[in-house]
Amino acid sequence: MNDETKTPAHYAASTLSEALPFIQRYDRQTVVIKYGGHAMVDEALSEAFARDVVLLKHLGVNPVIVHGGGPQIASLLERLGIKSEFRDGLRVTDDATMEVVEMVLSGPINKSIVRAINKAGGKAVGLSGSDADLMKVRRASRTKKDPDSQVEQLIDLGFVGEPERVDVSVLKLLTDYDYDFIPVIAPVGFDGEGKRYNVNADTAAGAIASALGASRLLLLTDVAGVLDKDKQLIREIRADDLDGLIADGTVSGGMIPKLETATNAVKNGVGGAVILDGRAKHALLMELFTEHGAGTIVL
Ligand SMILES: Nc1ncnc2c1ncn2[C@@H]1O[C@H](COP(=O)(O)OP(=O)(O)O)[C@@H](O)[C@H]1O
Numbered sequence: 001m002n003d004e005t006k007t008p009a010h011y012a013a014s015t016l017s018e019a020l021p022f023i024q025r026y027d028r029q030t031v032v033i034k035y036g037g038h039a040m041v042d043e044a045l046s047e048a049f050a051r052d053v054v055l056l057k058h059l060g061v062n063p064v065i066v067h068g069g070g071p072q073i074a075s076l077l078e079r080l081g082i083k084s085e086f087r088d089g090l091r092v093t094d095d096a097t098m099e100v101v102e103m104v105l106s107g108p109i110n111k112s113i114v115r116a117i118n119k120a121g122g123k124a125v126g127l128s129g130s131d132a133d134l135m136k137v138r139r140a141s142r143t144k145k146d147p148d149s150q151v152e153q154l155i156d157l158g159f160v161g162e163p164e165r166v167d168v169s170v171l172k173l174l175t176d177y178d179y180d181f182i183p184v185i186a187p188v189g190f191d192g193e194g195k196r197y198n199v200n201a202d203t204a205a206g207a208i209a210s211a212l213g214a215s216r217l218l219l220l221t222d223v224a225g226v227l228d229k230d231k232q233l234i235r236e237i238r239a240d241d242l243d244g245l246i247a248d249g250t251v252s253g254g255m256i257p258k259l260e261t262a263t264n265a266v267k268n269g270v271g272g273a274v275i276l277d278g279r280a281k282h283a284l285l286m287e288l289f290t291e292h293g294a295g296t297i298v299l
């Protein structure tokens with residue numbers, strides 16, 4: 001049969017057939033998907049995302065979702081007249097901010113993702129890092145050189161947490177093949193005293209992917225991947241390149257914790273971490289089940 005006589009159904013069937021080696025590669029493998037706040041603003045895209053997650057599950061992959069919600073937190077903080085600032089891509093979090101962060105992440109955002117997946121035929125379960133001892137954190141600290149004295153100064157980020165210990169037992173239970181649940185996790189952790197902490201969603205996803213020994217960590221965001229100074233997509237980054245990319249200003253803002261997460265996850269045994277465009281329909285399927293992949297892979 002030549003190409004002219006092929007119908008769309010023929011193309012669909014051959015696409016499915018070409019996906020076989022990828023379906024075999026990811027059979028029963030855990031893939032942690034970080035669903036960023038910027039990638040969830042469009043309702044049609046959110047529905048497509050939920051359908052793709054359910055399809056992954058039916059194809060034998062074990063998807064675990066960790067979500068963000070930065071823009072949604074920002075909008076509620078603004079409505080409440082609470083000022084917010086970021087340092088090194090992390091939101092400085094005081095008491096009042098923490099209240100809003102937990103309200104937004106563990107409330108409407110988490111539940112809307114759960115409902116979208118369930119509507120598409122999956123069985124999603126909403127959790128936060130505070131459930132079942134999932135994500136114990138320590139207070140995050142950052143330092144900055146004073147430009148005049150060149151002395152390192154401590155930056156206080158307030159209630160920002162860095163994962164210290166991830167207990168994946170609840171995730172193992174939920175994703176057991178007898179039950180087939182899809183965990184959807186809000187990045188709110190707790191410390192040894194039971195205090196709640198705001199964790200950057202990329203960082204949370206990376207820690208969970210490492211603890212699960214995931215084959216892939218997919219970080220969905222609102223850019224095509226990591227861009228160079230000429231705004232061209234960088235297809236591959238090695239862990240050793242990161243410091244240089246930060247130092248020369250190629251990456252900044254929210255891309256810093258994203259790349260730190262990706263490189264740490266790979267160092268900790270995750271098969272590969274990919275930063276990809278959540279605004280592109282079926283980005284997940286393209287990345288996992290086609291030759292082409294999408295975005296920037298960190299190896
Ligand atoms: N080199 C870079 N390539 C791509 N994006 C970059 C780069 N440096 C900084 N960024 C910024 O990082 C943002 C992605 O991080 P963030 O806003 O935290 O996303 P998300 O909410 O999806 O986690 C991009 O929208 C872009 O503004």
Ligand SMILES: CC(=O)N[C@@H](CCC(=O)OP(=O)(O)O)C(=O)O
Nearest residue numbers: 036037068069070090091200201
């Ligand atoms: C400490 C810190 O910065 N926490 C983030 C948590 C949400 C998040 O990471 O959301 P996105 O992935 O959509 O950016 C915040 O408060 O915005």
